[in-house]
Amino acid sequence: EPKPKPKQWHLGLFEIGKPLGKGKFGRVYLARERATGFVCALKVLHKSELAAGKVEKQVRREIEIQSNLAHPGLLRLYGHFHDSKRIFLILEFAGKGELYKHLRKAQRFSEPVAAQYIAQMASALKYLHKKHVIHRDIKPENILVGIHGEIKISDFGWSVHAPNNRRNTMCGTLDYLPPEMIKPSREDSFYSEKVDLWSLGVLTYEFLCGEAPFEDSMVMTQRRIARCEMTVPSFVSSEARDLIKRLLVLDPEKRLTLEEVEVHPWILRHCAKKE
Numbered sequence: 001e002p003k004p005k006p007k008q009w010h011l012g013l014f015e016i017g018k019p020l021g022k023g024k025f026g027r028v029y030l031a032r033e034r035a036t037g038f039v040c041a042l043k044v045l046h047k048s049e050l051a052a053g054k055v056e057k058q059v060r061r062e063i064e065i066q067s068n069l070a071h072p073g074l075l076r077l078y079g080h081f082h083d084s085k086r087i088f089l090i091l092e093f094a095g096k097g098e099l100y101k102h103l104r105k106a107q108r109f110s111e112p113v114a115a116q117y118i119a120q121m122a123s124a125l126k127y128l129h130k131k132h133v134i135h136r137d138i139k140p141e142n143i144l145v146g147i148h149g150e151i152k153i154s155d156f157g158w159s160v161h162a163p164n165n166r167r168n169t170m171c172g173t174l175d176y177l178p179p180e181m182i183k184p185s186r187e188d189s190f191y192s193e194k195v196d197l198w199s200l201g202v203l204t205y206e207f208l209c210g211e212a213p214f215e216d217s218m219v220m221t222q223r224r225i226a227r228c229e230m231t232v233p234s235f236v237s238s239e240a241r242d243l244i245k246r247l248l249v250l251d252p253e254k255r256l257t258l259e260e261v262e263v264h265p266w267i268l269r270h271c272a273k274k275e
C-alpha cells in the first residue's frame with residue numbers, strides 16, 4: 001500500500017536538550033517532540049561543512065539507506081529536515097551512549113560481555129547484509145548502547161549497497177579497514193559484505209584486548225593489515241582466539257559467515273539462547 005506521506009518535520013516541533021556528543025561534522029542533542037513527548041537525538045549538520053568535506057551525497061545516501069532499515073541492533077533514523085544552513089537528522093536516542101566510552105572505562109570487556117556484544121553485532125549485520133547494505137565503518141566509535149545495555153550500530157555515513165568498488169577517500173582510522181579496502185588488488189576490484197566480517201574480527205580483538213590488533217603508525221598499520229600480522233595476547237581464551245583468527249583472514253571469501261559466527265563455540269558458550 002502507498003507509503004504514508006512523511007510528516008513535514010521542522011525545528012520548532014522539538015525542544016532541544018543537553019548535548020550528547022560532537023562528531024567531525026556537527027553536534028548531537030537530546031531532543032523531545034513537543035506534541036508527543038517522544039524523546040530522540042537530533043544531529044545538526046552544517047551544509048557548509050558538508051560541502052567543504054565533499055560529503056553531501058554520502059549524507060543523502062545515508063538517509064536513503066537508513067529510511068529502509070528497522071532492526072533493534074541498528075540505530076534508527078526516523079527522518080530529516082533542513083533549513084537554509086543546516087541539515088537535521090532525527091535519530092533514535094541510545095540511552096547508554098557511546099560504547100567506546102564504556103570500553104575505555106573498563107579497559108577491556110570480559111569474555112561473556114564481549115561475546116554477547118559480538119552475537120548482537122552478528123544479528124544486526126545479518127539483517128543489514130540481507131538488505132545488501134555494507135556498513136564499512138564498524139568500530140567502537142560507531143556503536144551506541146541502548147537503555148537495556150543492547151548495542152546499536154550507528155552512523156551509516158560510509159554505508160553503501162553491495163557489491164561496490166567505490167573507492168572513496170576513506171578518512172579517519174585505518175585500524176578497522178580490511179586489506180581489500182586498503183590496497184585493492186586491481187583497479188576495478190569489488191569488495192563485498194565480507195568487509196564487515198573483517199571489522200567484526202577487529203572489534204572482537206579490541207573488546208578483549210582493549211586496543212586494535214593492527215594499531216601502529218599509519219604506514220605500519222597498512223602493512224600489518226595487508227599481511228594480517230597480529231598477535232593475540234595469551235590471556236585471550238583459545239576459543240576467542242579461534243574466532244578472531246577465522247575473521248581476520250586476508251582472503252574475504254575465507255572469512256567466517258555471520259551464520260558461522262552465531263554458532264561459533266565461543267559465542268554459544270557465552271550466549272546460550274534461553275530455550
Ligand SMILES: Cn1ncc2ncnc(NCCc3cnc(NC(=O)Nc4cccc(C(F)(F)F)c4)s3)c21
Nearest residue numbers: 020021025028041055058059093094097154155157
Ligand atoms: C552520542 N550519543 N549518545 C546517545 C546517542 N543517541 C543517538 N545518537 C547519538 N549520536 C549520533 C549517532 C549518529 C547516528 N547517525 C549518524 N549519522 C551521521 O553522523 N552521518 C553523517 C554526518 C556527517 C557526514 C557524514 C558523511 F557523509 F561524511 F559520512 C555522515 S551520527 C548518541
